[in-house]
Every structure is written in C-alpha cells, then in structure tokens.
Amino acid sequence: MNRLLAPVLCCVVFGGGLAFSQEKPKDAKDAKEGKDSFESVITDLIATIKKASDTLKTAKNEKSAKEAKSALAKVGEDMQKLKTRGEKLGQATKEQEDQMEKKFKAEMEASVKSFQVEAERVAKEPWGKELLDALKPKAAAPADKPKTPPAPKKN
Incomplete structure (x- = not known):
C-alpha cells in the first residue's frame, strides 16, 4: 500500500514544499498585473x-470511483500547473x-492529513489503485524510435 501512495503523496508533499519556498511579489503593482504570488500559490x-x-x-x-476518476485527473493537472507556477x-x-509557514502551516497540515486518510482508505479497495493513478501526471509521449531493419535470413 505504501508503494501505491508514495507517488500521490509525493505530489502533495512536493507541491507543498514548493509552495513554501516561493517568493512574494515585491509590491501591489505585481499583484495588479496578474503576476503570481507566494501567497496565491x-x-x-x-x-x-x-x-x-x-x-x-x-x-x-466502483461506480462512484469511475465517476470521480475524471475529476481527480483534473486535480492532477492542477497540481502540475501549481508546480510550474511555484x-x-x-x-x-x-x-x-x-x-x-506561520500563516498557512495549520491549514496545509489539515488538508494534507485529510487527503492522506482518504487516499489510504481508497487504496484498500480493488478499484483504488486505478483511481489514485488518475492523480499522477501524464507521461510525455515517447519520441518515435527509428525502426530497426529485420535481421537477414540465414540460409
């Protein structure tokens, strides 16, 4: 079960770590221009x-898990966007x-704990791995490999 949760929790923890290491805009002008801020991330x-x-x-x-899968895929995409923003x-x-940290630590810890509880619950179900996999970032499509010519036939 821990191997299953590791990628999901890494995304959450890595995203959380990223957020705590970001820079605030230097002034209100940055915020008005639509620039990202430490706090907004x-x-x-x-x-x-x-x-x-x-x-x-x-x-x-299983039925409700299938319904939740697309929403979780969207959440996974949102996490990747947050990572990029950070x-x-x-x-x-x-x-x-x-x-x-002083401002957001308690809320961050509470949200991560709630997520962990639900992820562990879902991971125990037969359909859980597939559902949690929806949170993982999509792998980039592999580049086309050149085709190797067939080996010559021996007579």
Whole structure:
C-alpha cells in the first residue's frame, strides 16, 4: 500500500514544499498585473489538496470511483500547473518562508492529513489503485524510435 501512495503523496508533499519556498511579489503593482504570488500559490495548493480529498470522499464503490476518476485527473493537472507556477516564482527569503509557514502551516497540515486518510482508505479497495493513478501526471509521449531493419535470413 505504501508503494501505491508514495507517488500521490509525493505530489502533495512536493507541491507543498514548493509552495513554501516561493517568493512574494515585491509590491501591489505585481499583484495588479496578474503576476503570481507566494501567497496565491499556497492558497491554490491548499484548495487543490482539499478538492482531491473531497473527490476521494465521493468514491465509495466502483461506480462512484469511475465517476470521480475524471475529476481527480483534473486535480492532477492542477497540481502540475501549481508546480510550474511555484518554480517560476523562485526562492523566498527566510523571513518570507517563516511568515508563510506561520500563516498557512495549520491549514496545509489539515488538508494534507485529510487527503492522506482518504487516499489510504481508497487504496484498500480493488478499484483504488486505478483511481489514485488518475492523480499522477501524464507521461510525455515517447519520441518515435527509428525502426530497426529485420535481421537477414540465414540460409
């Protein structure tokens, strides 16, 4: 079960770590111009984790799991977008990290714990692995490999 949850939880934890290391906009002008902020990435990350948890809560049987799968795939895409947004913001100062941790730590921990509980519950079900796999990022399509010519026939 731990091997199954590891990729899902890594996404959540890695995303959370990313959010706590981002930089705030330097002034209100940045926010008005639609630039991302440290705070907005964390807020969106918490909301996305809660959405994943709420979606997992709806999965009670195979039928409801199939219905939840597309919503979880969307959540997985949102997590990847958050990761990209976080990477674009850069590294925060120690003071900024402390300030954001103080502001968001309790809410982040609560949302991650709720997600973990639901992910563990779902993982125990026969349909759980497939449902949790919907959260994983889609692998890039492999490049076309050149075809190897068939070996010559021996006479």
